[in-house]
Amino acid sequence: MxxxxxxxxxxxxxxxxxxxxxxxxxxxxxxxxxxxxxxxxxxxxxxxxxxxxxxxxxxxxxxxxxxxxxxxxxxxxxxxxxxxxxxxxxxxxxxxxxxxxxxxxxxxxxxxxxxxxxxxxxxxxxxxxxSVRRVLGDALMGAVRAGRYPAFGELVTDExxxxxxxxxxxxxxxxxxxxxxxxxxxxxxxxxxxxxxxxxxxxxxxxxxxxxxxxxxxxxxxxLEGDSKVSPALWTLLTLNKVRLYGRRHNPVLGAAFWAALLLREGSRAVLGKAPSKLAVRALVSPARLREAPGPHTVQRDAARATAR
Structure with a gap:
């Protein structure tokens, strides 16, 4: 092995x-x-x-x-x-x-x-x-609650x-x-x-x-787990890569719907003051960021932006 x-x-x-x-x-x-x-x-x-x-x-x-x-x-x-x-x-x-x-x-x-x-x-x-429905379920109910229902949650939370x-x-x-x-x-x-x-x-x-x-x-x-949930830069990368992956597996119309659902989810959390979601929203509404290939430079740049705010 x-x-x-x-x-x-x-x-x-x-x-x-x-x-x-x-x-x-x-x-x-x-x-x-x-x-x-x-x-x-x-x-x-x-x-x-x-x-x-x-x-x-x-x-x-x-x-x-x-x-x-x-x-x-x-x-x-x-x-x-x-x-x-x-x-x-x-x-x-x-x-x-x-x-x-x-x-x-x-x-x-x-x-x-x-x-x-x-x-x-x-x-x-x-x-x-x-899926679009699962992102919306996460946005409206939260990941843990939505995850109890297969139609509405990506994360499986039913223990x-x-x-x-x-x-x-x-x-x-x-x-x-x-x-x-x-x-x-x-x-x-x-x-x-x-x-x-x-x-x-x-x-x-x-x-x-x-x-x-x-x-x-x-x-x-x-x-022991990493820090994507608390690091704005890593959370932003995670969010953008969800858009990229979904877009590769579905047609442009569904891809746009998935992007919009993620923007709604992150926007609702940004309004509540969550720093990772604030940075993710900025990236989601940037055509350049959506086209840009991810790498260490993007993580470092987002980390610097998050620190500066």
Missing amino acids: AVVVVTYNSERLLPDLIASLGPGLDGVDWHLTVADNASVDDSVGAVRRLAPGATVVEMGRNAGYAAGINAAVAKAGPFTALLVLNPDVRLTPGCVRTLLGVLRTEGTGIAVPLLEDGDGELIHTMRREP RLYTAETVTDWAEGSTVLISAECWDRIGAWDESFFLYSEETDFALRARDAGLATRFTPAAKAVH
Whole structure:
């Protein structure tokens, strides 16, 4: 099995991640490949000290999450399954062996575990395909309430659905096991997203090809989670990439309706004083931003704008 991790200033997270790999991958033949997106801390040195047998790919620039995954996979050598992990994930003992069993279910291309946060609370990781109605449901009812109803919420928030194995449209991409067949048929992750929506795109393309994403609560991991919900720059990137992804999969009329629904959602939150939504609205009404390819420069620029306000 190929285990792939993308690092970006992740030095403090790596000791616990690497310590969890042995127990989490117990009974599995695996090799670690780490792609580093030009970290300014000692992420590369930490990997080489803590996992001397790992392959390290130094990207030389902050190329994004999907590009890091693709580069690591290219260097990982032949594999029967591919485990993609964020640096802030900690596997529990036996997690991956259980996921491998789920991955063998007919018609499955991707297997994902139950995730908890650092306090042991369930993380709602399952998602439904993005739609205009679901964005409006989120805007009018809030993500948690809307998520209880399949027609109105993208985020699956009914905790009863996290107690049994099930198929989901897609799942958050911090801990994802992909079959070699799925990777070969679907191809690499789309690097044009830079960060956010790349896992959505990959899972939906897999589903289009008849390969489902399957969730199982029998496999568990801990995800400390990032800061997209509190960082205006990252929230803006996440929002714009939703527009880009939806537009690629639907006709221009539906694409415009989806954009308008997102503008309504973010505008209603901006009125309430939420800084991430204020910046997202500015980006959504900017034709240049909607056309612009996402990258580290856009995140840095939005972060500077958010700080200046």
